[in-house]
Amino acid sequence: MELNHQTLAVINPGHSTKLRIGQKLSLSLVATGLMGQLLFWLNHTLAQALPVLVISITLISLGSLTYTWQLYRHKQPGISNDYQFTNSLTAKGSVAWVLAMMLTVFYIILYWFPQWLGLGADGQANTGLIALYDPLSFALKGKSASQWFVYGSLYTMAIDLLGIKFIWKYRHSRYQVYRTLSIIFFQTCFAFILPEIMQSLNQPYFDLKNLWPLNYYFFFDWHLDGLIKSGLFGYFLLFWGLAGFLVFTPVLTWLYGKRWYCSWVCGCGGLAETAGDTFRHLSDKSQRAWKWERRIIYGVLVFVVVMTLAVITTRLTGFRNLFIIDSGTLAHWYGFLIGAAFSGVVGVGFYPIMGSRVWCRFGCPMAAYLGILQKYKSRFRITTNGGQCISCGNCSTYCEMGIDVKAYAQKGQDILRASCVGCGVCSAVCPRGVLRLENGG
Amino acid sequence: MNILIIGNGIAGSTAAREIRRRSDHDITMVSSESVYPFSRTALMYIYMGHLPFENTKLEADDYWEKQRIRLVKGEVQSVDFAHKRVHLVNRESLSYDKLILATGSVPQTFDWNGLDLDGVQGLYHLDDLTRLETASQRGITRAVIVGGGLIGIELAEMLHSRTIDVTMLVRENSFSNTVLPPEESEMVNAEIRRHHIDLRLETELKEITGENGRVSGVVLTTGEHITCNFVGITAGVRPNVDLLRSTGLAVRQGILIDAFGQITIEDVYAIGDCAELTVATPGRKTIEAVWYTARNMGETVARNICGQSTPYEQGVWFNSAKFFTIEYQVYGSVPVSFGSGVTSLFWQHQDQKKSIRLVYDANGKILGFNLMGIRYRQEVCTKWIEAKTHIEVVLEQLELANFDAEFSECHENELRKIYHQITGKNIHKKAERSLSSVVKFLTSWS
Ligand SMILES: Cc1cc2nc3c(=O)[nH]c(=O)nc-3n(C[C@H](O)[C@H](O)[C@H](O)COP(=O)(O)OP(=O)(O)OC[C@H]3O[C@@H](n4cnc5c(N)ncnc54)[C@H](O)[C@@H]3O)c2cc1C
Ligand code: SF4
Numbered sequence A: 001m002e003l004n005h006q007t008l009a010v011i012n013p014g015h016s017t018k019l020r021i022g023q024k025l026s027l028s029l030v031a032t033g034l035m036g037q038l039l040f041w042l043n044h045t046l047a048q049a050l051p052v053l054v055i056s057i058t059l060i061s062l063g064s065l066t067y068t069w070q071l072y073r074h075k076q077p078g079i080s081n082d083y084q085f086t087n088s089l090t091a092k093g094s095v096a097w098v099l100a101m102m103l104t105v106f107y108i109i110l111y112w113f114p115q116w117l118g119l120g121a122d123g124q125a126n127t128g129l130i131a132l133y134d135p136l137s138f139a140l141k142g143k144s145a146s147q148w149f150v151y152g153s154l155y156t157m158a159i160d161l162l163g164i165k166f167i168w169k170y171r172h173s174r175y176q177v178y179r180t181l182s183i184i185f186f187q188t189c190f191a192f193i194l195p196e197i198m199q200s201l202n203q204p205y206f207d208l209k210n211l212w213p214l215n216y217y218f219f220f221d222w223h224l225d226g227l228i229k230s231g232l233f234g235y236f237l238l239f240w241g242l243a244g245f246l247v248f249t250p251v252l253t254w255l256y257g258k259r260w261y262c263s264w265v266c267g268c269g270g271l272a273e274t275a276g277d278t279f280r281h282l283s284d285k286s287q288r289a290w291k292w293e294r295r296i297i298y299g300v301l302v303f304v305v306v307m308t309l310a311v312i313t314t315r316l317t318g319f320r321n322l323f324i325i326d327s328g329t330l331a332h333w334y335g336f337l338i339g340a341a342f343s344g345v346v347g348v349g350f351y352p353i354m355g356s357r358v359w360c361r362f363g364c365p366m367a368a369y370l371g372i373l374q375k376y377k378s379r380f381r382i383t384t385n386g387g388q389c390i391s392c393g394n395c396s397t398y399c400e401m402g403i404d405v406k407a408y409a410q411k412g413q414d415i416l417r418a419s420c421v422g423c424g425v426c427s428a429v430c431p432r433g434v435l436r437l438e439n440g441g
Numbered sequence B: 001m002n003i004l005i006i007g008n009g010i011a012g013s014t015a016a017r018e019i020r021r022r023s024d025h026d027i028t029m030v031s032s033e034s035v036y037p038f039s040r041t042a043l044m045y046i047y048m049g050h051l052p053f054e055n056t057k058l059e060a061d062d063y064w065e066k067q068r069i070r071l072v073k074g075e076v077q078s079v080d081f082a083h084k085r086v087h088l089v090n091r092e093s094l095s096y097d098k099l100i101l102a103t104g105s106v107p108q109t110f111d112w113n114g115l116d117l118d119g120v121q122g123l124y125h126l127d128d129l130t131r132l133e134t135a136s137q138r139g140i141t142r143a144v145i146v147g148g149g150l151i152g153i154e155l156a157e158m159l160h161s162r163t164i165d166v167t168m169l170v171r172e173n174s175f176s177n178t179v180l181p182p183e184e185s186e187m188v189n190a191e192i193r194r195h196h197i198d199l200r201l202e203t204e205l206k207e208i209t210g211e212n213g214r215v216s217g218v219v220l221t222t223g224e225h226i227t228c229n230f231v232g233i234t235a236g237v238r239p240n241v242d243l244l245r246s247t248g249l250a251v252r253q254g255i256l257i258d259a260f261g262q263i264t265i266e267d268v269y270a271i272g273d274c275a276e277l278t279v280a281t282p283g284r285k286t287i288e289a290v291w292y293t294a295r296n297m298g299e300t301v302a303r304n305i306c307g308q309s310t311p312y313e314q315g316v317w318f319n320s321a322k323f324f325t326i327e328y329q330v331y332g333s334v335p336v337s338f339g340s341g342v343t344s345l346f347w348q349h350q351d352q353k354k355s356i357r358l359v360y361d362a363n364g365k366i367l368g369f370n371l372m373g374i375r376y377r378q379e380v381c382t383k384w385i386e387a388k389t390h391i392e393v394v395l396e397q398l399e400l401a402n403f404d405a406e407f408s409e410c411h412e413n414e415l416r417k418i419y420h421q422i423t424g425k426n427i428h429k430k431a432e433r434s435l436s437s438v439v440k441f442l443t444s445w446s
Helices: A002-011 A021-042 A049-072 A094-112 A128-132 A134-141 A147-169 A174-200 A221-229 A231-256 A267-274 A277-282 A287-317 A327-349 A358-363 A365-376 A405-409 A425-429 B010-022 B040-047 B061-066 B126-138 B150-161 B182-194 B291-305 B378-386 B391-396 B412-423 B435-443
Strands: A380-384 A435-439 B002-006 B026-031 B069-073 B076-080 B085-088 B093-095 B098-101 B105-107 B142-146 B165-169 B198-200 B205-211 B214-220 B225-227 B230-233 B237-239 B255-257 B268-270 B275-277 B318-323 B326-332 B343-348 B355-360 B366-372
Touching (some): A021 A128, A049 A128, A049 A134, A049 A147, A094 A327, A128 A147, A134 A147, A147 A174, A147 A267, A221 A231, A221 A287, A231 A365, A267 A277, A267 A327, A287 A327, A327 A358, A380 A405, B002 B093, B040 B150, B098 B291, B142 B150, B182 B318, B182 B326, B182 B355, B214 B230, B255 B268, B318 B378, B326 B378, B343 B412, B355 B391, B355 B412, B366 B378, B378 B435, B391 B412
Parallel strands (some): B002 B026, B142 B165, B142 B230, B165 B198
Antiparallel strands (some): A380 A435, B085 B093, B105 B237, B205 B214, B214 B225, B326 B366, B355 B366
16 A cells, blocks of 8 residues: 555656747737736726737637647647646646636626626626627627627637647547537537527527527527517427427437537537546546436436426416426526536536536536437447457546446446447547447447 | 465456456455556556556455455565465465465566666566656656667657657667567657657667766667666566575476466466466467466466366467557467468558558468557457458458547558459458448357
């Protein structure tokens, strides 16, 4: 026992990658861009929004891209996980905690105190950070920005820029490259640009890939009324939403596993795969975590089904207390607890501490639904290559969903787990070519 | 029955696990290295910061207690075969009804001067990693690695990850050319050099020099002197049998065992790296110091101890490794030179990072597969080899073996083209790379 501890103690001291001067410059560009936005947030009368927005986004993008380039240009294409467990940012050091705090505070402000971001109350003009994004919002939909527009812009920027970083990092693997291009495409077009353009055409906001039960408000009165009011197109969206969860989802999951959604299309998954990639190894691999995972995620699924049934009953019959509690109250609490606190604050805020897929693993009702389909009605599985496993532990370590892949691989068993999102990283990091994602069997 | 296992490597751990699966015997496993069994092959990833020691453990800590396998940390000093007792350095002793020796290997050294200097070490046990880490913290600016085997190249990659300048001394005129055919060996040379490692082929160490007890450099047989403050000795491993030499046990290089893992003394077995087969299958070695052999022997010995008499079979050879970014897999027999009835079909990607080699005999019977940067499926290759399948049939169905990730480029057609160039025969693709075809193939004509 002493020896183990000794070894760990010697291995751990903050041995981190030293940044080259060019990398420092790139990071300063990003910092300057963010600083510009922060200053504007603090005092929006300092300058005109448009130039600040354009310059800051340019700086952030340029800095991020040149940083990526410098990070990987000297490296041969291949797995680059050096220092993941010794670097302060990626090994739960002080940098990670500070980042987690900042993200969490940002989410709390976003959900519950949007006025602090500068949201104009009762039709007043925006100030602060939200005013900064007004020009972009006007350009896209002819209206001023909301906190959600700002959030969407930042979110898309994170997925796009860090997605490019991910692609560079995994440039030797076509599966990873194609998958990430798909994530970038769906986020940028389906989640960000299309809904905004639709709004500019006086259509309801609708993210085509955000399906019930992830989109828990699909059956809410205001949402259904909004769709119905929009005439034919609204009915199409209604049909799309229903077919999406009743038909497309089971069929695609049967063909390819839940990955078609979770690691190729979904925005939450998309952020986890790109911005969260640096933290994927922090997921808890213990049996205990797996037990809690099943309890919580299926609990949320039950919650969303109950809540939705109550809401629909109320809509159809006017009866409000199908499950004793008032359907409006149920919906409200679901939105607060699951929609905001869990998916946002814990889901993203805790990336640097608990890993990138906390929401997807423990909370997402869509993942729960897809997982049940994957486990019982899918051709998808990960197969192992005979007896080639050397039990090194790379696959389990880099599984963002906390699956102990090695436990299966070293016994030569296929991996068929409800939670597997099919990101393919276990297969990529395996140094002995043991794992393959497959459709069929 | 009371079963005692010395050594908790993959051989010992597998034996313990498999005996428990089959019986209710008392099982005790002693090791001087760590309480909990871990994967030695992952040492490099701990050093490079890819994963913590914790993640290299074969099982979660509570597994062993749940399985009622007693783990003892301690070093065995002597074995008293007559009284069936094992004495530990801390003066405790343990008795047994059946004893399994699974003591593994130790780094091979020669009688070079300076081996005892501070900063000179091998890479095998956990404390080698601790020593390496201590040396790295103190600051290694330049390292010399002596020996170009699989552990040597791993050590080079490790040091490289900490931006240490590395010189690698290799006795042969190309990396691992006693294991790899010339083209593959050359690919590894190139890969080593791509990582700015100073690879010195046909170079041998004469002695290691030191100052105040610390290493200061190495002298080559040519007389050249290289200044360095770390020397890694990776000139192969040898069975760890020192404990047993004086006991009258039959020891050649390793502990000699029969096909059932048993040695000449009753109720004593030897498995894994420390064991040597008295007779090997033709074309195979009596010692195959790899993970898979150790694991298979552990399984076999468990069967035999649990009354299911099963000889150890060497089976169709397979192995794998990774040379920096290039993965390597081998199935069956792949010699390092061809001719005398053994032919090979070889395709290489222009970037020198991928290749496929199929080996077959004069009658067209497939003998082996050698893959660089490409993954093939073990079950499929093994089945072809065992069934002595004709090379043309293999070529028709080659896609079945491909285990690369989805969307990766397939190069099987290139091999058919090369075969066409050599023989003038057109071979057409007859199988798809899909799991259902593979399952169909594996469950058909056996
Ligand atoms: C860095 C490295 C990388 C490797 N990579 C690969 C690879 O990629 N593929 C592959 O096939 N093989 C690889 N190998 C080889 C492989 O690890 C060995 O073949 C395998 O571990 C042998 O297992 P074993 O159980 O026989 O012995 P070991 O793993 O050596 O275990 C023996 C155990 O017995 C203990 N022991 C010995 N004497 C005593 C005593 N007197 N008292 C108490 N305990 C004792 C030792 O401390 C040790 O813990 C690698 C080896 C190293 C060092
Ligand atoms: S990464 Fe590969 S070799 Fe390592 S434990 Fe996982 S499957 Fe086995």
